[in-house]
Amino acid sequence: xxxxxxxxxxxxAIVASGCATKNYVRGEVExxxxxxxxxxxxxxxxxxxxxxxxxxxxxxxQRINEQGAxxxxxxxxxxxxxxxxxxxxxxxxxxxxxxxALTDDKVxxxxxxxxxxxxxxxxLDEFADQLRSENRDVYVEIQGHTDSTGPENYNYDLGLERxxxxxxxxxxxxxxxxxRMSVISYGKLEPIADNKTREGxxxxxxxxxxxxx
Numbered sequence: 001x002x003x004x005x006x007x008x009x010x011x012x013a014i015v016a017s018g019c020a021t022k023n024y025v026r027g028e029v030e031x032x033x034x035x036x037x038x039x040x041x042x043x044x045x046x047x048x049x050x051x052x053x054x055x056x057x058x059x060x061x062q063r064i065n066e067q068g069a070x071x072x073x074x075x076x077x078x079x080x081x082x083x084x085x086x087x088x089x090x091x092x093x094x095x096x097x098x099x100x101a102l103t104d105d106k107v108x109x110x111x112x113x114x115x116x117x118x119x120x121x122x123x124l125d126e127f128a129d130q131l132r133s134e135n136r137d138v139y140v141e142i143q144g145h146t147d148s149t150g151p152e153n154y155n156y157d158l159g160l161e162r163x164x165x166x167x168x169x170x171x172x173x174x175x176x177x178x179x180r181m182s183v184i185s186y187g188k189l190e191p192i193a194d195n196k197t198r199e200g201x202x203x204x205x206x207x208x209x210x211x212x213x
């Protein structure tokens with residue numbers, strides 16, 4: 001009888017031990033599952049962050065490509081203006097918006113003259129209105145150009161006078177702050193038409209307005 005009771009006690013102990021082992025294993029499995037879920041969640045968060053960064057990098061690359069294409073499509077002097085303003089730290093975005101050519105048929109600079117005609121003033125009024133309507137913090141480089149008639153130094157000074165006349169008008173009548181504009185003269189160095197013809201020389205007597213952001 002005592003042997004039977006001893007056997008029963010041992011059997012119960014084994015069963016109890018087995019249950020305890022199962023409970024322990026079950027607890028360990030649940031802990032591991034929780035840890036796996038936590039790690040998986042971190043991995044998913046990391047993957048989301050990586051995708052976000054990749055999209056941001058891709059978007060930045062696209063903007064750089066667009067800007068590069070825009071610069072390539074612009075004139076050489078507009079590219080020069082962007083480079084100058086960027087190097088000087090003037091621009092917030094380092095972006096070329098557009099350029100406006102005020103050629104002789106519109107601005108009507110007389111031969112060896114820097115005075116603005118009525119047509120020039122009208123064109124500049126329209127330009128200033130456009131800037132105000134866009135309501136953007138822009139920077140304008142005003143470039144003066146001449147035809148090839150006369151010495152280089154003379155044409156440089158004449159181009160500068162034309163650019164400065166435009167700058168003064170845009171400030172006084174257009175309300176554009178002086179610190180948002182600069183002037184430069186190319187003189188006769190950057191023709192866009194044939195200086196051998198009267199029409200070509202007329203086109204080369206121009207002012208370029210390069211709008212940057």
